[in-house]
Amino acid sequence: MAKTVVVYFSGYGHTQRIAEAVAQGAQAQLLRIDPEGNLSDEAWDALAQADAIVLGAPTYMGSAPWQFKKFADASSKAWFTRAWQDKVFGGFSVSASLNGDKQVTLIGMQTLASQHGGIWVSLGVPPSNTLAATRNDVNNLGGSVGLLVQAPSDADAAAIPDGDIATARGYGVRVSQVAQRFNPGA
Incomplete structure (x- = not known):
């Protein structure tokens, strides 16, 4: 299995x-970027060894927060050596609004992956956009570049709709399967 x-x-x-x-x-x-925008040396090693990297960040004021940007900037060390060349990448973003400009954050992640020479994985699921669709349906927000998630601003993470959670799990499966295709010996 791909790492x-x-x-x-x-x-x-x-x-x-x-x-x-x-x-x-x-x-x-899971590799969590800390509140100061840092990763441990062990986390950087895990990124170097990975076949696939999924990037995740909330969308604040139309883009990823500074902590994620600090991580992205620090990844320039890997960029200089092309350490992430041909790795498989995916991404997701969460905001309180249904739209919330999450697409801008995802495009930033896709650009970061492309600068590293990575291969981006789309969501790969058609939108649930019929009259009968609900927030509990898979891909109810209609993402395609990556995973879009809406989390009510006045509730904790338990209030995230089941459809968004199911979409997240499915996206994880998809990224892993695509990485396996590119690295069948893994």
Whole structure:
């Protein structure tokens, strides 16, 4: 099985819950960016050894928070040596609004992966966009570039709709399966 890691920042626990669901689907290791935007040396080693990297961050004020950006900037050390070249990447973002400009955050993650020479995995699931669709349906927010999640601003992570949790698990499975195709010996 391909070695997958989920590297994420979570300010209030909502993004952490989604990271855990993605990791469950991918059977991945979780790497949490701390409140100062840092990762341990062991976490950087895990990223170097990974076949697939899933990036996760909330969307604050239209983009990823500074802690995630600090991680992204620190990844330039891997960029200089092309250490993440041809790794499989995916990404997710959480915000309080249904839209919340999460697409901007995902495109930033996709750009980061592309700068590293990575291979981006789309969500791969059609949207649940019929009259009968509910927030408990898979991909109810209609993501395609990556995983979109809505978490009510006045509730804890337990209030994230079941459809978003199921979509997160499924995305983890998808990223892991794509990574396995690129690295069948893993």
